[in-house]
Amino acid sequence: MSGPNITVLYDENRIAARNQSLAAEIAASEPQQLLAVAVLKGSFMFAADLLRAMHASGLMPEVEFMHLSSYLQGQVSTGNVEVLRDVQSDVRGRDVLLIDDILESGRTLTYAKDLLMARGARRVMVCVLLEKPGKRAVNIQPDFVGFTCPDVFVVGYGMDVAHSFRQLPFIGHIEGSPERAF
Template structure:
């Protein structure tokens, strides 16, 4: 049996909590009307839940929806094509929508979702991402709200995973590749 890999903390639980409160205040300051938060599954679920609670503390009462999109399938490298695995059920026409995702890298997934919601008649679609990797962009998109700028490393925790592991961690971390199974990390992100 191999030892569990070590994970280096990149953004700790307290730092994330404080940043979520600040993001919620920034979002509330923009005075969204009839706000619908659409969380992109699976990776954003922890961020979205904490951000929604922080939005409540600012006095906002958003409705919440989920969309499950994937461009990774079973690997760690994006395929470049985005698939809808679970669609939004609510009507977005005429609503201010906040699209929440865990990480903005290539931008393909967020752009796809934003374009989809706008095509369905949303009044506005703003994006909130926990992490942004600006050097990884493949399409032209700039998030409206950013938790943290992230170095070009493969991150796990706070909802993000590798091979369905580490989502439960209350922080964002980097797996020490020297202690890990090489087949999990043999491909660059």
């Protein structure tokens, strides 16, 4: 069975090295009572690897998960963010690190950041694996960025199209339209 042709943008080694660098950058920010919040679903692989790298850098964050959606079944944000799973921990007076796979429009991360700040977080930092600066619809700047990504639909390393390709150990894009990949 043949699948779509996927072009590798960032291979396993490059991602692993960048995770180590990001962990060092996060440690240098001297977080206090750090709570790392992985934004599901796309960030799960990145968050796991980044958290291990953070441990190696001397950080010991508590870990939570938040499942937010603005995409529903599509590939373009609806603009409305829905909380599908919320954090259970009290964030008051703590530094929170939001970990997400990709920053495009910024609506989802802005919503999450504003929500956590409203709950009394001391500081909410944003760490994204990929950033597409040309896609921004709201004013948000990430604190930590893995890679600046070209304006292509990406899959792999936790990111998907129709729940496929999350398992890939690299980040790539499907040549042609993702709809034609199946």
